[in-house]
Structure formats: C-alpha cells, structure tokens
Amino acid sequence: MLLLDEMELTKEKLKGTPRPKTYRAKKKGEIKQAVVKHLSNLNKQNIDFAMFYIAKHSENFIVKDENGNEVRTQDVLKDWKKNMSDSLKSNEAMHLAFSIDEIKTTNNLEALENSVRDVLKHNFYENKFVYTIHKHQGKPHVHVIINKRSKLTNRKIHFKNKGDVKKFYKNLREEFAENLNHYNDSFNYRTEYVVERDLKYKLLKKTIDDLKKKMNLNSNIIEKAQNTIKNLNEELKDINNRIILNSNENITNIDENNHRKNLKKVKIILNRNKELTRIKKDIEKNIYKQEELIKNTEFIIKEAATKDFVDVEHTLKFFQSKMNKRNMTLSQYFGIEKMSDDFKEMKYFYNIKVNENIKNEKDEIQLLSMTTNAFKINKLYKQVIAREFENKNVLQDKDAAEKIKENKEFLINIFKEREHEVELMIRKTTNIIKRSDDGKLISKKENELSFLNKELEFINNIKDINKDLYRNEIDLEKTFDKFKDKIKSINKKTSIFQLQKIFIEKDYLKEKIKDKEKLEFIEKVNNKIIDLIDTRALQNYKLREFKKDKLKSSETIKDKTKVLNSLEFLKKENETIKKFYDKHITNIDRKVFISKLETKIDNIKKEDSIYKLIDLNKELKFRTKMQDNNEELKYLEQIKSKVKELVDKRAFRNFKSQSSLKEKYKEETVLEEKEKYNNHLAFSKQEGTAIKRVYKDLFTTKDKKELIKDLEDRSKYLNDTKSIYTIDNHYKESKFRKEFNATDNEDKLAIKSIKDDIKLISLLREDKVKRTITYYVDKLNTNITDKEIIETKKSLDYMKQENKDIKKIKQDRNKIKEKDIEIQI
Numbered sequence: 001m002l003l004l005d006e007m008e009l010t011k012e013k014l015k016g017t018p019r020p021k022t023y024r025a026k027k028k029g030e031i032k033q034a035v036v037k038h039l040s041n042l043n044k045q046n047i048d049f050a051m052f053y054i055a056k057h058s059e060n061f062i063v064k065d066e067n068g069n070e071v072r073t074q075d076v077l078k079d080w081k082k083n084m085s086d087s088l089k090s091n092e093a094m095h096l097a098f099s100i101d102e103i104k105t106t107n108n109l110e111a112l113e114n115s116v117r118d119v120l121k122h123n124f125y126e127n128k129f130v131y132t133i134h135k136h137q138g139k140p141h142v143h144v145i146i147n148k149r150s151k152l153t154n155r156k157i158h159f160k161n162k163g164d165v166k167k168f169y170k171n172l173r174e175e176f177a178e179n180l181n182h183y184n185d186s187f188n189y190r191t192e193y194v195v196e197r198d199l200k201y202k203l204l205k206k207t208i209d210d211l212k213k214k215m216n217l218n219s220n221i222i223e224k225a226q227n228t229i230k231n232l233n234e235e236l237k238d239i240n241n242r243i244i245l246n247s248n249e250n251i252t253n254i255d256e257n258n259h260r261k262n263l264k265k266v267k268i269i270l271n272r273n274k275e276l277t278r279i280k281k282d283i284e285k286n287i288y289k290q291e292e293l294i295k296n297t298e299f300i301i302k303e304a305a306t307k308d309f310v311d312v313e314h315t316l317k318f319f320q321s322k323m324n325k326r327n328m329t330l331s332q333y334f335g336i337e338k339m340s341d342d343f344k345e346m347k348y349f350y351n352i353k354v355n356e357n358i359k360n361e362k363d364e365i366q367l368l369s370m371t372t373n374a375f376k377i378n379k380l381y382k383q384v385i386a387r388e389f390e391n392k393n394v395l396q397d398k399d400a401a402e403k404i405k406e407n408k409e410f411l412i413n414i415f416k417e418r419e420h421e422v423e424l425m426i427r428k429t430t431n432i433i434k435r436s437d438d439g440k441l442i443s444k445k446e447n448e449l450s451f452l453n454k455e456l457e458f459i460n461n462i463k464d465i466n467k468d469l470y471r472n473e474i475d476l477e478k479t480f481d482k483f484k485d486k487i488k489s490i491n492k493k494t495s496i497f498q499l500q501k502i503f504i505e506k507d508y509l510k511e512k513i514k515d516k517e518k519l520e521f522i523e524k525v526n527n528k529i530i531d532l533i534d535t536r537a538l539q540n541y542k543l544r545e546f547k548k549d550k551l552k553s554s555e556t557i558k559d560k561t562k563v564l565n566s567l568e569f570l571k572k573e574n575e576t577i578k579k580f581y582d583k584h585i586t587n588i589d590r591k592v593f594i595s596k597l598e599t600k601i602d603n604i605k606k607e608d609s610i611y612k613l614i615d616l617n618k619e620l621k622f623r624t625k626m627q628d629n630n631e632e633l634k635y636l637e638q639i640k641s642k643v644k645e646l647v648d649k650r651a652f653r654n655f656k657s658q659s660s661l662k663e664k665y666k667e668e669t670v671l672e673e674k675e676k677y678n679n680h681l682a683f684s685k686q687e688g689t690a691i692k693r694v695y696k697d698l699f700t701t702k703d704k705k706e707l708i709k710d711l712e713d714r715s716k717y718l719n720d721t722k723s724i725y726t727i728d729n730h731y732k733e734s735k736f737r738k739e740f741n742a743t744d745n746e747d748k749l750a751i752k753s754i755k756d757d758i759k760l761i762s763l764l765r766e767d768k769v770k771r772t773i774t775y776y777v778d779k780l781n782t783n784i785t786d787k788e789i790i791e792t793k794k795s796l797d798y799m800k801q802e803n804k805d806i807k808k809i810k811q812d813r814n815k816i817k818e819k820d821i822e823i824q825i
Contacts, residue, residue: 034177034189035099036169039143041091044084047145050095051077051130054143058132066129068117076130080147083154093148094157098176099141100189107184109133109140115179116142119172126150127157225290232287239280246273374418374455378462381411419459420479420508426452428504435579480509480518487525492535496577499533503584530589537577541622542615544570587629594623594632594639601642610650610687614694617643644698648707651691655736658684663812695740704741708750711737715754720764724806727765731758766806773799 042050051073055061062070084092098116102108113133120129128147133140148156159165177189246269384407429449436442486502506529510522547567554560597619604613620643624636661684665677699707715730738751776796780789 031188031190032101034173034180035097035141036173036176037097037099038169039095039097042093042095042145043088043090044081044086044092045088047080047093048077050093050145054130054132054134054145057134057136063130063132066120066124066127071130073130080128083149091148092156094146096144096146097141098144099139100180100187101139102187104135104140109135111180111184111187112140112142114183115176116144118179119175120144120146122175123172126152222294225294229287229290232283232290236280236283236287239276239283243273243276243280246276374415374422374459374462377411377415377418378458381408381415384408384411415459415462417479419456422452422456422459424501424504424508426456427508428501431504480513483509484521487528490529490532492532492539494532494536496533496536496540496573496580499529499536500576500580503529503533503580530585533577533580534585534589534593537574537581537626538619538622540570540574540577541625542618544574545618581626587632590623590627590629591632594627594636597623598639598642601639601646604646610647610654610691610694613643613647613650614690617647617694617698640698644703647691647694647698651695651740652733652736654684654688654691655739656732658688659732692740699741701743704743705747707741708737708747712750712754715757718758718761720761720768722761722765724762724765724769724802724809727758727762728809731755731762734758762806762809766803766810769799769803769806773803 040050051063055063055073061073063073063076065071065076080093084090098112098119100108100112102112116131120131124146127150129144131142131144133142146157150156159168180187180189384404388401388404388408426449429445429452433442433445433449436445483502483505486505490499490502506522506525510519513519513522544567547563547570551560551563551567554563597616601616604616620636620640624633624640627633627636658681661677661681665674665681668674668677711730711733715734718727718730734751734755738748742748742751773796776792776799779792780796784792
C-alpha cells in the first residue's frame with residue numbers, strides 16, 4: 001500500500017464523531033451564544049501550570065483524553081513532552097474554553113460535555129487533547145488543552161493568516177452551537193452573540209467604516225469578491241496538480257506480477273480523482289458566482305457615480321426606484337433584492353440582540369480586565385468607543401447607549417486602577433531583585449520589570465492624550481476604601497504572598513495620603529498585618545515539624561511523596577517568610593511576641609492538657625530560632641525552664657494517675673465501672689505517650705541528673721514527723737524518676753538509695769503513728785475536759801486512718817515485690 005493511502009486510512013480511523021446530520025429549524029424565543037474562547041498558547045514549560053489549573057477544579061483531580069479515558073495530568077505531560085520543543089518561543093499546545101449560559105443540571109452538563117467531545121473529535125482527530133468540565137464558577141464550562149503536534153506527522157497546527165484563524169474559530173463555534181441544540185432539545189444556541197464576530201454584523205460595521213472614510217459599500221463588495229476569486233483559483237490550481245499527480249502515479253507504479261493489486265490501486269486512485277473532480281466543479285461554480293457579483297456591483301457603482309450616498313439604506317432605495325429597475329437585467333435586479341433582504345434581516349437581528357450583546361460584552365470586559373495589562377484595557381476602551389459611534393449613527397437605542405456608557409466608565413476606572421497596580425508591582429519586583437541571590441530569578445524579574453516600566457510609560461502617554469483615563473485624588477480615595485475592605489477580609493489563613501502584597505500597598509498609601517485619620521488607620525493596620533505575618537510564620541514552622549514527623553511514620557512511597565511535596569512548598573513559603581520577617585518585624589515586635597508567649601505559659605492551669613504545653617513548646621522553639629539578640633535568648637531560656645517545670649509536673653501526675661487507675665481497674669468487680677476505668681486508663685496512656693515525646697525533646701541528660709539530685713536533697717528533709725502521704729509521694733516520685741530520668745547505673749543506684757531511705761522513714765512513721773494512737777487512747781482514759789476529749793478523738797481518728805493507709809501501702813508494695821520476684825524466677 002502506498003504511504004499516502006496508509007496515511008489516509010489512518011486518518012479515517014482517527015476521525016471521531018461527525019457533526020449532527022439533522023439540524024432543527026431556528027426556534028422562536030431567547031437565542032443564546034455558544035462561546036468558544038482561545039485562552040492562551042502554551043510552550044513546554046507553562047503547559048504544566050495550565051494542566052494543573054484545569055485538573056485542580058475537576059472532580060478527583062482527573063482529566064479526560066481524546067479517547068474519553070480518565071487520566072492523570074502527570075501521565076499526560078510525560079507522554080506529550082517527548083516530542084515537544086524545549087524553546088520558550090515554541091507554542092506546543094493551545095488552551096481553549098467552551099461555555100454555555102445554563103443552570104448546572106445533569107442534562108445540561110451532559111449536553112455540554114458531549115458537544116465539546118464531538119467538536120474536538122471532529123476537528124482535532126489527528127491531535128492529542130485533554131478536557132474537563134468546571135462547575136465551580138457561575139456558568140458551566142469545559143477547559144481543553146490541545147497538543148498542536150499531529151500524531152501522524154508530528155507537524156504542528158498552523159494558520160497562514162488572521163483570516164484563517166477567524167474562519168477556524170467561527171467553524172468551531174458554529175459546530176459547538178449545532179451540537180448543543182442536537183444533544184438538548186431545550187437549547188437554542190447560535191453563533192451570533194458576539195456582534196463583532198457575526199458575519200451580518202460585519203456588513204454593518206463595514207458600512208460604518210465606509211461612512212468614516214467616505215467610501216461606497218459596493219467597492220468593498222468587489223474587493224472582497226476579487227480576493228475570494230484569487231483564493232479559489234489557488235485552490236483550483238492545487239486540485240489540478242493533485243489530479244495530475246494521481247494520474248501519473250497510476251501510470252508509473254504498476255506491479256506486473258500482481259494484477260489484482262494493480263486493479264485495486266487503480267480503483268482507489270480513480271475514486272480519489274472522482275472526489276477531486278467534484279470539488280473542482282464546486283470551486284468553478286463559486287468563481288462564476290463571484291464574477292457575476294462583481295459584474296452586477298460594477299453596474300451599480302456606474303449608475304450611482306453622480307450621487308453622494310451616506311449609508312446602505314439610501315443606496316438600496318436608490319437602486320430600487322422604478323427608474324433604475326427599468327435599466328437592470330433580471331440577475332442584477334435579484335442581486336439588489338437579495339442585498340436589501342440581507343440588510344433588513346441584519347438590522348432586525350442587530351436591534352433585537354444589541355442589549356444582550358452589550359451586557360455580554362460587559363461580562364467579557366470585566367473578565368479580561370482582571371487579568372490583563374494596560375495595552376489590552378486601552379484596546380477594549382477603543383472597542384467601546386467604536387460601539388458608541390455605531391449606536392449613535394445607526395441604532396440610536398437609549399437603553400443600549402446607557403449600557404455602553406456603563407462599559408466605558410468601567411474601563412476608565414480599571415485603567416486608572418491599573419496604574420496603581422503597576423506601581424506596586426514595580427516596587428515589589430525591584431525589592432525581589434535586590435534581595436535575591438538566584439541568577440535565574442533575577443533575570444526573570446528584570447524582564448518583568450522592563451515590561452512593567454514600558455506599561456507605566458504607556459499609561460502616562462495615554463493620560464496625556466485622554467484625560468478620561470487620568471488618575472486623580474478621587475481614585476486614591478477609592479483605592480483607600482478598597483484597601484480597608486481587604487484589611488477586613490484578611491485572617492490567619494491568608495497566605496504570606498497576599499500579606500506581602502497588602503504590606504506594599506500599605507506603604508504606597510502611607511506615602512501618598514496626607515489625611516491624619518487615614519494615616520492613623522494605616523498605623524493600626526500595620527500592627528494587625530505584623531501579627532498575621534508572625535502567625536503565618538509560626539504556622540509554617542509547626543506544619544514543617546509535623547510533616548517531618550509524618551515523613552518518618554509514612555510507610556508507602558505514595559504517602560512519602562505526598563509529604564515531601566508538602567514539605568517542598570512549605571520550605572519555599574518559609575524562604576519568603578524569613579526574608580519578609582527579617583525586614584519588617586522589628587526587635588520591639590519580637591519582644592512583644594515573647595511577652596505574649598510568657599503570659600500564655602503563666603496562665604497554664606492544672607486541668608489543661610499536655611497538648612497545649614506541646615504547642616507552647618513548639619512556639620518557644622520558633623521564637624528561639626527567629627531571635628538573634630543575646631539578651632532575648634537568655635530570657636527565652638528562662639521561659640524554657642518554666643515549660644520544663646510544667647511538663648515535669650504533668651508527667652508525674654500522669655504517672656501517678658496511670659498507677660491509680662490500674663489498681664482501681666483490678667479491684668473493681670462491677671462490669672460498667674470496670675469499663676469506665678479501662679477507658680480512663682486508655683486515655684491516660686495516650687497522653688503518656690505524648691508526654692514522653694515532649695519530655696525527650698525538652699530534657700537533656702544534665703537536666704535529668706539535676707532532677708534526681710533535687711529529689712535526693714528533698715528526701716533528706718523527710719523524717720517521722722512527715723505524714724505517710726508526703727513520704728509515699730516521694731516514694732512514687734522515685735519510681736517516676738527511675739523511669740523518666742535514670743540515664744546510667746549511677747542514676748539507678750542513687751534512686752535505689754533514695755527509695756531505701758524513704759522505706760526506712762516509712763517504718764519510722766508507722767512506729768510513731770502506733771505510739772501516737774496509744775498515747776491518745778491513754779489520754780482519753782484520764783480526767784480531761786470535754787473540749788480536750790473532742791480534740792483528742794479528732795486527732796485519734798486521723799491517726800487511725802493514717803495507720804490503715806500505711807497498712808494498705810505496705811500491702812501494695814508487697815504485691816509489687818512478689819510480682820517482681822515471680823518475674824525474676
């Protein structure tokens with residue numbers, strides 16, 4: 001099989017769903033526009049960002065490919081980039097958006113997706129593409145990214161001129177509208193909603209341009225027809241060459257040994273030539289029609305040469321007069337009648353659609369002005385001025401004039417605000433260049449700065465030409481009001497990049513504004529922003545610590561990758577935070593933050609959980625890291641000592657709590673109560689795990705030895721005058737110190753010595769309690785007053801209770817001892 005045949009068969013296989021074969025008649029009622037927008041051309045580098053954006057707002061971060069399969073963006077990019085050029089100037093993909101003005105029902109969304117899919121398959125069957133539907137904004141729409149390189153030839157989609165581009169997108173819109181109407185009977189879409197892109201409106205626009213230049217419409221018709229004939233002749237020449245090539249192929253490529261194969265070749269070539277001949281006849285017919293149009297129009301020009309016509313209506317009325325009708329041929333008469341009908345239909349359409357069109361145009365202006373530059377804003381402004389002229393000279397509609405005025409005022413305000421935005425961006429970009437050490441980043445930012453300076457120069461030039469676009473004090477008031485709204489909306493979740501932008505805007509306003517009240521407000525705002533920057537910096541630090549711990553505990557590669565990506569982002573954010581923090585957070589601010597931390601620590605209560613202490617410890621580490629003043633660092637060490645003390649107390653309480661709960665759980669016989677103690681014990685153990693983690697982080701070996709030494713010193717002051725409860729508390733603490741603080745054999749021996757001393761003191765206390773009980777019993781048998789009897793009995797009861805508790809403590813210790821002996825055996 002010939003290479004050409006193979007390619008054509010492959011193309012046929014690749015071809016997707018054709019356009020709907022049945023077209024319904026135009027419905028009455030509201031007509032809507034099927035919108036197809038070209039958002040951007042993408043090179044190999046920035047295709048990643050576009051792909052990420054369209055996937056971000058899709059369901060499950062998934063897009064669909066040309067075969068309708070759900071795919072991941074990273075897999076698509078890996079496949080596409082194999083054949084893409086690395087040049088930044090090479091546009092390798094195109095980003096389109098298809099949208100409809102409908103509510104988000106299942107039927108409407110299905111019709112939208114099916115229509116887009118069919119349009120893509122029919123027009124881009126040679127290319128790879130991905131698409132996904134977005135439902136998060138007002139109007140449902142589908143984003144499409146098309147790989148410009150053909151799957152067959154690796155050649156890119158290319159347009160010869162602007163005319164080809166307009167024709168291409170016009171066909172896409174027409175087909176999209178037809179598909180929408182095909183998939184949903186309730187739809188009534190056409191491609192005539194953007195007036196500038198409508199063929200009928202083009203005729204009207206051409207007429208108005210002719211009015212400006214004092215030209216006649218008919219000369220434009222001739223010029224257009226001549227261009228059409230020229231293009232058709234080129235196509236005809238190409239068709240003739242292909243027919244000759246096919247015929248030569250039939251003659252020269254004969255296989256003498258395989259007649260069946262030869263016959264098949266001949267049939268294929270004959271069919272191909274048959275189709276080419278049909279196309280050739282159509283082209284010749286179109287050439288003839290255009291030649292007839294030129295002939296008729298030249299006659300009209302000749303007849304009207306002595307008249308000074310100002311618009312199409314007058315021209316048509318002149319040629320439709322009885323006198324002129326007598327001088328026309330039949331074909332010329334029908335030509336004039338057709339022109340008249342077309343003009344009436346065009347004007348009718350323009351009248352009924354203009355209000356909707358201007359409203360849609362406003363939406364388009366608002367959308368573009370948010371992400372555009374001064375050059376495009378000025379272009380849109382000129383477009384609105386042209387619209388104003390058209391309405392004034394042709395339509396003369398009051399409602400339309402009002403809406404055009406709104407559009408004009410909106411663009412004027414946007415242009416003025418753009419000047420302020422450019423000034424802020426220049427300031428920000430200059431600061432980045434000064435602070436950065438990265439050569440690539442500096443080069444990139446210098447290019448951006450160059451463009452911004454050109455844009456600012458353009459704005460200043462426009463201000464001199466058009467006073468409507470000049471920034472004044474009223475605009476500064478509006479900017480200040482917008483700044484106040486931004487301040488209301490910021491909170492601890494606001495990103496550092498947004499806070500940075502607000503800070504720069506604050507500096508700009510502080511420099512420009514002279515009003516005292518406004519300056520006071522800006523000063524208050526400054527404190528709020530600084531607090532938020534500090535909060536964001538602290539959150540970033542805590543998140544990084546959390547992610548590092550999570551990375552250690554992650555088991556699968558997928559989980560580790562996810563955590564590493566998060567850490568990478570947090571690291572980049574931290575670089576920005578640190579630069580901004582060092583520049584704008586003063587030593588006084590840092591002292592205030594430390595003072596607030598100390599207040600939080602002082603306000604810690606017994607019932608507060610260990611997690612609050614852990615959080616404060618993280619903040620303490622963050623404050624230490626961000627501080628470089630020696631005095632403040634010493635002060636932070638003192639605060640750290642307080643935190644250590646609180647953590648140690650909390651750890652001891654948890655240790656005693658667990659021991660107590662274990663005993664109660666063993667002794668309890670009621671099932672419900674047993675379950676209750678079990679739940680409390682589980683919570684206490686969970687808290688104990690967190691305590692051990694923070695304990696290990698806070699206490700060094702030196703700290704632990706000091707705590708053992710402190711217990712040893714306190715134990716020396718114990719004697720038989722102390723209650724058994726105090727003595728037992730020291731005994732429990734010795735067990736706690738052994739588990740938490742003993743780092744070597746020396747520590748263990750020291751703790752054993754402390755325990756032995758405490759046991760001895762316990763025995764002495766037991767003996768003293770028994771002697772005291774005997775003393776109080778004997779005293780009651782003597783002659784004492786009633787008041788002394790009451791006091792003696794009270795003391796006796798206390799001592800008896802302590803004696804019981806001594807026996808219980810001894811019993812519990814013996815159980816533990818027996819258990820230890822069993823384990824050793």
